[in-house]
């Protein structure tokens with residue numbers, strides 16, 4: 110009969126925890142405890158584990174970009190907008206920036222206590238190329254102490270229009286890549302409610318946003334479509350996919366934009382047409398300010 114190894118009750122085997130966490134070589138256990146992914150006695154916290162799964166998944170998309178941009182000794186700058194507890198920033202630093210010895214991460218967050226606790230955690234772990242700024246995304250784009258150029262912009266579930274502000278920041282800072290997982294979005298739904306999508310209101314398409322829950326979902330859907338067109342019109346190649354299985358998060362759309370410099374005129378045109386069809390042209394000045402000018406009609 111196989112001999113069963115005895116462990117003190119409640120103490121998980123270190124290798125079991127490591128396997129469940131898919132720990133990478135050199136990864137900081139102290140960090141995972143501080144982020145409450147591991148409890149003090151080394152057990153897994155199931156709620157935080159879900160967050161870790163999302164962040165790991167996102168890391169798989171971001172790591173090759175960081176690798177490529179770091180070539181030739183370049184010190185990559187990354188801005189993480191709506192950082193919250195900075196799970197993403199810390200995991201990126203731990204898995205990539207720490208051993209590389211160069212590059213810097215800026216976490217932007219409006220909630221002061223979260224910024225303070227991230228600052229303390231980074232200091233405690235010696236993650237000295239991480240900065241946490243207590244300000245809004247829009248303010249960070251205007252702050253004169255911020256670098257004029259950023260390589261990568263991330264925004265994981267940054268609330269409502271904070272994703273739009275992150276895109277504006279990326280365009281302003283000539284980001285080479287933007288990795289966005291939008292959160293709920295209310296602005297377009299509010300416009301739809303107000304204007305009833307003007308020209309479409311008498312068509313069967315109006316059924317798509319007649320019920321409030323559909324208005325909200327349609328608003329989010331239209332918003333993300335407009336964001337992708339905007340990025341394409343501004344010189345980015347865009348891929349849209351899902352981050353993790355829907356059972357892990359309802360806000361699961363992952364937009365990865367890489368700068369190519371090729372400004373797609375058809376995307377700009379489509380964006381303008383959609384704004385007009387839905388009667389939300391008022392958003393052009395506030396949300397799509399850097400849209401290339403319309404080509405003169407001959």
Ligand SMILES: C[S@@+](CC[C@H](N)C(=O)[O-])C[C@H]1O[C@@H](n2cnc3c(N)ncnc32)[C@H](O)[C@@H]1O
Pocket residue numbers: 190191192193194195196197217218219220223244245246247264265266267268270271274292
């Ligand atoms: C849903 S949480 C996501 C946090 C983190 N990115 C994550 O995925 O764990 C969104 C965070 O964005 C912050 N936030 C919302 N609007 C913001 C803005 N305009 N500028 C900066 N932070 C913002 C909120 O305070 C909140 O902590």
